[in-house]
Amino acid sequence: MTPAAPDFPKHKKARALKPSSRRPAKELCSECGLCDTYYVHYVKEACAFLNQQIPELEAQTHGRSRDLDSPDDWYFGVHQEMMAARKQDPIPGAQWTGIVSAIAIEMLNRGLVEGVVCVQNTEADRFQPKPVIARTPEDILAARVNKPTLSPNLSVLEQIEQSGLKRLLVIGVGCQIQALRSVEKDLGLEKLYVLGTPCVDNVTRAGLQKFLETTSRSPDTVVHYEFMQDFRVHFKHSDGSTELVPFFGLKTNQLKDVFAPSCMSCFDYVNSLADLVVGYMGAPFGWQWIVVRNPQGRKMLDLVLDQIETQPVMSEGDRRQAVQQSIPAYDQGVTLPMWAAKLMGVVIERIGPKGLEYARFSIDSHFTRNYLYTRRNHPEKLEAHVPEFAKRIVSQYKLPEV
Structure with a gap:
């Protein structure tokens, strides 16, 4: 009698196969990197754009899914606590104060992990992402x-298995982390930690160049940028200067199609499956916003508590009218004259939403936009x-007809 063949995971059966060059999610592919490895054989179950499974993976990761009777859970996901924080001694060259880098370094130095999946840039291009397994501070x-472009972080999954690493920290964004959580049990790890960042509106490298050239006074010297709480885009330039551009002055009519379709159909802005965000x-x-989702996330944060100052989160203002007005403005590609955009920015900064209410404003604005995009372009996937x-969240607003 012939013994039964061992039941190897699908990706181990496929070691000799060349990773698929196909993208099953097609135009909705976020280029997370899973399809660049033999883990592509899990893609139909793992891809956030083929199989949305946030509630199931929340329960797997945090011990429960969101409480749908709790609006805070709608917005911010499963969480134990939130706070505002900043590093007392900022890391030179960090985009903010360096809390993410500090946590990763402490985890490595203390032996909690043997490697950290993070994203450097290529030597030729400061904005071209290069996922690596970091082994040193x-x-x-x-x-x-931040690298504001689509990044194939999970392309290093094969290297993880081949390297023999057993304790790993992964830093990533929502679509990457959903795929990672889906294949977590097949990675052969003893311990996986996930440090997430909120993510919205990534672009291809070509799309980023169009955004910079359309928006910044000096696109070639931009080191990093962020859409900030004062309703302005902050561009940091290589000479140390900061350029401020009001949200409402962006050339929306030229930029509507620059964002990746995956980002236009994403509903995981807050990275709901990370241990710590x-x-x-x-x-x-x-300040930076910290969301502790589970005990493992709290353990990660505890490593740097002596390096940071914290304060409670706050919430002020009412976002709803601003969100409702922004829906047709974005939908129709409305661009204000710069003088009007600056004036509106000043007014909204003074009386508009702040703290958690600003976060809700940003989530509402993007979820309504993304719901419309999905309804129009992929109606068969909407439900x-x-x-x-x-x-x-979307049901709180009146949306234009298709």
Whole structure:
């Protein structure tokens, strides 16, 4: 009698296969990197744009999914606590104060992990992402500053298995982390930590260049940029100067199609499957917003508590009218004259939403836009693709007809 063949995972059966060059999600592919590895054989289950499964993966990761009776859960996901924080001694060259880099370095130095998946840039291009497995603090510091382009972080999954690493920290954004959580049990790891950043509106490298050339006075000297709580885009230039451009002065009519279709159909702005999330949008200007989702996330944050100052989160203002007005403005590609944009920015900065209310404003604005995009371009996916919490957020607003 012939013994039964061992039941190897699908990707191990496929070791000799060349990774597929296809993208099953087609135009909705976020280029997370999964399809560049033999883990492509899990893509139909793992891809956020083929199989939306946030509630199931929240329960797997955090022990529960969102409480749909709690509006805070709708917006911010499963969480134990939130706070505003900033590093007392900022890391030179970091985009903000360097909390993400500091946590990663502490985890590596203390032996909690053997490697950190993060994103450096190529030697030829400061904005071209290069995913790496960092093994030293210097490797981690080389990855500081956001890369606002689609990045194949999960392309290093094969290297992880081949390297024999057993304890790993992965830094990534929502679509990458959903795919990672879906294949987590097949990675052969003893311990996986996930440090997430909120993410919205990534672009291809060509799309980024169009955005810079359309928006900045000096696109070739931009080091990094961010859409900030004062309703202005902050461009940091290589000479140390900061350029401020009002949201309402962006040339929306030229930029409507620059963002990746995956980002236009994403409903995981807050990176709901990470253990710990570090961003900015729920904090006062100059501070970072920290969301602890589970005990493992709290353990990660505890490593740097002696390096940071914290304060409670706050919420002020009412976002609803601003969101409702922004829906047709974006939909129709309205661009204000710069003088009017600056004036509106000043007024909204003084009386508009702040803290968690600003975060809700940003989530509402993007979810309504993305719901419209999905309804118009992929109506067959709408019901299954949009999570219930996102439907509840969108239902607060009047949307234009298709």
